[in-house]
Amino acid sequence: MLVGEAVANIEELEELARKCRVHIVNMVHKAQAGHPGGSLSEIDLLVGLYKTTLRTRPHEPDWSDRDRFILSKGHASPGMYAILAEMGFITVEDLDSYRVLGGICQGHVDMKWCPGVDFSAGSLGMGLSFGMGSAIAGRLDESERQVYVMLGDGEIQEGSVWEAAMAATHHELGNLNVILDRNRIQNDDFCEAQMRMFDIPAKWKAFGWNVKEIDGHNMNEVVQGMQFLSNSNDGPSILIAHTVKGHGVSFMADNPAFHGAAPNDDQYAQAMKELGEVVA
Amino acid sequence: MTKMAATRDGYGEALLELAANEKVVVLEADLGKSTKSLHFRKAHPERTVSCGIGEQNMMLVGAGLAASGYIPFASTFAIFTERAFEQMRNGIARPNLPVHVCGSHGGTHTGTDGSSAQSIEDLAIYRTLPNVIVMHPSDIISTKLLTMQLADAGSPSYTRTARNKTPVLYEGRENDIQIGKGIVLLDGEDVAIIACGVMVSESLKAAKVLAEEGVNATVVDMHTLKPLDGTLVDRLANKCGAIVTAEDHNVIGGLGGAVAEHLTANKFAPLERVGVQDRFGESGQAHEMLDVMKISSRYIADAAMRAIARKA
Numbered sequence: 115m116l117v118g119e120a121v122a123n124i125e126e127l128e129e130l131a132r133k134c135r136v137h138i139v140n141m142v143h144k145a146q147a148g149h150p151g152g153s154l155s156e157i158d159l160l161v162g163l164y165k166t167t168l169r170t171r172p173h174e175p176d177w178s179d180r181d182r183f184i185l186s187k188g189h190a191s192p193g194m195y196a197i198l199a200e201m202g203f204i205t206v207e208d209l210d211s212y213r214v215l216g217g218i219c220q221g222h223v224d225m226k227w228c229p230g231v232d233f234s235a236g237s238l239g240m241g242l243s244f245g246m247g248s249a250i251a252g253r254l255d256e257s258e259r260q261v262y263v264m265l266g267d268g269e270i271q272e273g274s275v276w277e278a279a280m281a282a283t284h285h286e287l288g289n290l291n292v293i294l295d296r297n298r299i300q301n302d303d304f305c306e307a308q309m310r311m312f313d314i315p316a317k318w319k320a321f322g323w324n325v326k327e328i329d330g331h332n333m334n335e336v337v338q339g340m341q342f343l344s345n346s347n348d349g350p351s352i353l354i355a356h357t358v359k360g361h362g363v364s365f366m367a368d369n370p371a372f373h374g375a376a377p378n379d380d381q382y383a384q385a386m387k388e389l390g391e392v393v394a
Numbered sequence: 395m396t397k398m399a400a401t402r403d404g405y406g407e408a409l410l411e412l413a414a415n416e417k418v419v420v421l422e423a424d425l426g427k428s429t430k431s432l433h434f435r436k437a438h439p440e441r442t443v444s445c446g447i448g449e450q451n452m453m454l455v456g457a458g459l460a461a462s463g464y465i466p467f468a469s470t471f472a473i474f475t476e477r478a479f480e481q482m483r484n485g486i487a488r489p490n491l492p493v494h495v496c497g498s499h500g501g502t503h504t505g506t507d508g509s510s511a512q513s514i515e516d517l518a519i520y521r522t523l524p525n526v527i528v529m530h531p532s533d534i535i536s537t538k539l540l541t542m543q544l545a546d547a548g549s550p551s552y553t554r555t556a557r558n559k560t561p562v563l564y565e566g567r568e569n570d571i572q573i574g575k576g577i578v579l580l581d582g583e584d585v586a587i588i589a590c591g592v593m594v595s596e597s598l599k600a601a602k603v604l605a606e607e608g609v610n611a612t613v614v615d616m617h618t619l620k621p622l623d624g625t626l627v628d629r630l631a632n633k634c635g636a637i638v639t640a641e642d643h644n645v646i647g648g649l650g651g652a653v654a655e656h657l658t659a660n661k662f663a664p665l666e667r668v669g670v671q672d673r674f675g676e677s678g679q680a681h682e683m684l685d686v687m688k689i690s691s692r693y694i695a696d697a698a699m700r701a702i703a704r705k706a
Contacts, residue, residue, distance in 0.1 A: 178463070225461070226489055232461065234489040237480055243451040244485060247458020247466075250443060254419070254464070274481075277448035281455070284446070 123166075124333045130200060131161045131333070135362045136391045137196035137209055143382040145213040148221070151372045152266060153193035155297035155330070155357040160197045162336035163262060163293065167344050172202035175229040181259050182248045187266035187295065188222035188235020189374070195219045195228070203230030239272025241265065242292065246282050249290040260344060264293045268300030271309045276321070279350075283322030288347035292323075293339075295330065297359035299370050315354055323352050330355030363388055398559040401591075402498045404537030405555050406430025409467060411538075412545050413438050419459055421445055421468035423452045429469035429498040429555070449474050453481035456493035465492060465545050472497030472513035472554050479519060486550045487523040494544045500530070500554035501642035502670060502687050503592045508677040513554075514670045517590075518647025520552040521620050527551035527573060528620040530641075530649075532594035535564040536617055539571040547573065554591065556642075558680045561595040563615070576623040582610030585698045586630035589640040590616050590649050592680075593668070593689065597640050600694035611698060622652050624660065631663035636701035638666045640694050642684070645669035664704035666697035 134157045142148040164170070169181045185194050192212065199206045204218065211217025218228045222236035233244050245263035252259045269275065282290050296314070298305050305311060315325045324346045328335040339353040359373065360366030363385045366377075377385055386392075410433050412418045420442045426432040435442040445452035449470055456466035475482070475497045486493045502512045520528045527547060531537040537555055544551050563579065564570070570577050576588070580601050589597040594615045601611040612634055616623065630637060637657070639650040650667030657665055670687050684690035 224489075234484070237484045239450075240454055240481060240485050243454030243481070244458040244461070246451070247455035247460075248462055249458075250419075250455065251459050251462030251464055254441070255462070274448075274450040274454075277446075277451035278454075281445055281448060281451055285443070 124337070127161050127165055127333050130165065131158050132389060134161060134193065134196035134200060136386070136389050137199065137206070138192040139363065139377065139382065139385045139389065141192045141195065141209050141212040142376045144210065146376045147213055148192055148376060149189045149374045150192065150366055150376070151299065151359040152187060152190035152295065152297060154361050154363065154366065155359045156190050156264060156295045157193045157196065158331050158333060158336055159264070159293055159295065159355050160193055162333065162340050164197050164201055166337050167340040168262065169259065170230070172230065175203055179257055179259055182232045182245065182261045184233040184241045184245045184248070184261065184263045185223050185235055186241020186263055187238065187269055190266070191219065191221065191223045194223050194231070198228070198230045204228065238266070238269040239274040242275055242278040245290055246278050246287060249287045250285065252289050260289050260291060262291045262293060262343065264295060267294060267296045267298065267311070267314070268305055268308070270311065279318065279321045279323065282350040287350050290350040291343040292350070292352040294352055294354045295357055296354055297357045299359040299368070299373060301373050303370050318352050323350050325352055325354065327354045327356065330357035331361055397562040399534035399562050400557065400559045401531055401534055401537040401555040402430045402557065404531070404534035405469065405496050405498070405541050406433050408538045408541035409434040410437060412542055415465065415545060417463060417465045418545060419443065419464050419466050421452050421456050421466055423447060423449050423470040423474065425470050428471070429496060431467070431469050449478040450481050453478040453493065453495070454485045457485045457491045460491035460493050467494045467496065469496040469498060471511065472500035472516045473511055475552070476513065476516060476519065482520070483523055487525050490525045490549055492548055492550055494551045494553070496553045496555060498555045499557040501556060501592060502675040502683040503642050503680045504557045505680045505683055506677045509674040512675040514644045514675070515647070516552070516554055517619055517643050517649065518651065521647065521652065525549050526620065527618065529573070529618050530554040530591040531617040532591055532615050533560060533563040535562060535568060536571045539568060540573055540617060543573050556592055560592055563594065574618045574621050574623060576626040577615040577617070578612060579615055580611065580613040582612045583634060584609045584611060585636045585638060585702050586612040586614060586634040587638045587640060587694060587698060588614045588616045588627070588630070588649065588653055590619065592642050593640040596684065596689070596691045597694055599691035600698065603691065603695045604698055609698065609702065616649060619649055619652050622656055624656050627653060627656050628661050631657060631661040635663050635705050637663050638668060638694060638697045638701050640668040640689065642689060643669055644672055646672060664701050666701040668694050668697045
C-alpha cells in the first residue's frame with residue numbers, strides 16, 4: 115500500500131466514524147433510550163473492521179462464506195446499526211426503527227430481525243462461545259473465513275467468557291478473533307469500582323491467546339490491529355483496544371451516566387455541534 | 395423375561411446412525427462415557443467437540459454451529475444442562491437454532507448419586523421455552539428413533555434420558571414412534587394413565603394390578619411433552635373421563651402440568667398427578683427411589699382409583 119493512499123484511507127475512515135457517531139446519537143436521542151457510551155467507544159473499531167478486513171456482501175447478507183462478526187456486547191447496538199447502514203446492509207432510514215415496535219433495529223442486535231447481524235445478543239458472556247461454534251463450522255467447511263467477536267471489558271467478568279477462552283485454545287481456533295472494547299466503564303460505575311480485573315492482557319496470554327494492545331481511537335492503530343487479527347492464524351487472537359466510553363461527545367466521554375441513558379434536547383444539540391453536524 | 399436396556403444407549407446408537415449425515419456434529423462436556431456419545435466420538439473424532447466441563451460454553455458452541463448449517467447434538471447430565479438455561483433460552487430457543495440437547499441421568503431413578511444429581515425440574519423449565527421440543531422417551535428403541543427424527547426437526551430440543559435400564563417396549567412397533575404423537579400401549583375405558591420415561595413401564599404394571607380389581611386402564615406413553623399431543627388427551631378425556639399422569643419429575647410443570655393445562659382449556663376430566671411431591675430426593679437404588687418418592691406402580695394404581703372416584 116502506498117503511504118499517500120494509506121493516509122487518504124485513514125481520513126476516510128475517520129470521516130465515516132464521525133458519521134456513524136452522528137447516527138448513534140440520533141438513534142438514542144430519537145428513542146430516548148439505549149446505550150450511547152459503548153456505541154461511541156466501539157465505533158472506530160467497527161469502522162476499521164468493516165472497511166478494511168471483514169469479508170461480507172452487503173447485498174447478499176446471508177452469503178454462506180462471509181466472515182462472521184458477533185457483537186457480544188449487544189446493547190451497544192446503535193454502533194453496529196450505524197456501520198451496517200453505512201455499509202449498505204440496511205438503509206439510513208432503517209435506523210429510525212431503533213427500539214420501535216416492529217423495527218428491524220431491535221434494542222439488542224438480533225439475527226432474526228436485522229440483515230447483517232449474525233448473532234442474537236443481549237445477555238453478556240455469550241458471544242465468544244457462539245463465535246467458537248462459528249469458527250469450528252468454518253474449519254469443518256474447510257473455509258478460510260474468519261470470525262470476529264467484540265466483547266466489552268465489563269463483560270469479561272462473566273465466567274462463561276473464560277470457559278470459551280480456554281476451549282478456543284484447546285481447539286487451536288486460529289480463525290477466531292476477539293476485539294475487546296476496553297472502555298473501563300460498565301453499567302453502574304467504572305470497572306475499577308465494580309470488579310477490578312487487574313492485568314487483562316496477561317490473563318488472555320495465560321489462556322494461550324495471541325494478544326495485541328492498541329489505542330482504539332487511533333485509526334492507524336485500529337487498521338494495524340485488524341491486520342494483526344486477520345494475519346494471526348496459529349491460534350485465537352485478541353485485540354485489546356483502549357477506548358474512552360462516550361468518545362466524541364464531551365459530556366458523555368468517560369462518564370458512567372451515559373452507559374445507558376439518552377441525551378435530552380439541549381444535550382443532543384450540543385452533541386451534534388461537537389460532531390460537526392448542523393441540526394435543522 | 396422382560397428385556398431391559400437404558401434409554402441413554404438409544405441416544406448413543408442414534409448418534410452413530412446419524413453420522414451418515416455429514417452435518418451432524420456431537421458436543422460433549424466430559425460425560426460422553428455416561429451420556430453415550432462416546433461411540434460417535436470414537437468413530438468420528440473430527441466431528442466431535444470436547445467442551446470440557448463447561449456447559450454454558452457448550453450450548454452456545456452448538457448455537458454457532460447450528461447458525462452455520464450444522465446439526466449439533468450436545469449432551470451432559472440433565473442437571474448440568476440447567477446451569478446453561480439462559481444460554482438455552484437466549485442463545486438457542488430465541489433465535490430458533492436447531493441445537494439438540496440431551497440430558498441424561500434425569501429424575502430420581504438416577505439413584506445413589508443423590509439429590510444433587512436427580513434433576514426433577516428439567517422438563518418443566520425447558521417446556522417454558524418457545525420453539526423447544528421437549529421429550530422423555532421410555533425405552534431404548536423409542537429413544538433411538540426419536541433422537542434420529544430430531545435431525546430433521548429444524549427447531550431446538552431437549553431430551554431427557556435415564557441412567558438405569560428400563561423394559562424394552564417397542565420391538566416390532568418402531569413405526570408407531572413419532573415426535574409429538576403419544577402411543578397407546580394398553581386400551582381400557584375406566585381411566586387413562588398418561589406417562590413418560592421410566593414411569594411408562596410402572597404404569598403398565600399398575601394397569602395389571604387395576605385389571606385384577608376389574609378396572610380397565612388405558613396406558614399412554616407421552617414421550618413428547620411439547621408439543622403435547624392434545625388430540626389424544628381430548629380423546630382420553632372423552633373416553634375414560636378420568637386421567638392420571640405419571641412422571642419421575644416434580645408434579646409442578648412437567649407432564650402433569652402440561653396435561654392439566656390442556657384439560658382446563660378443553661374437554662375436562664378429573665386428573666391425579668403422580669410425581670415427585672415438590673421435594674428433593676436422596677441417595678437410594680433406582681427402585682427404592684420410586685417408592686420413596688411415591689411414584690411406583692402401586693401409587694399409580696391408587697391415583698387411578700382416586701381419579702375414577704372423582705368422575706361426575
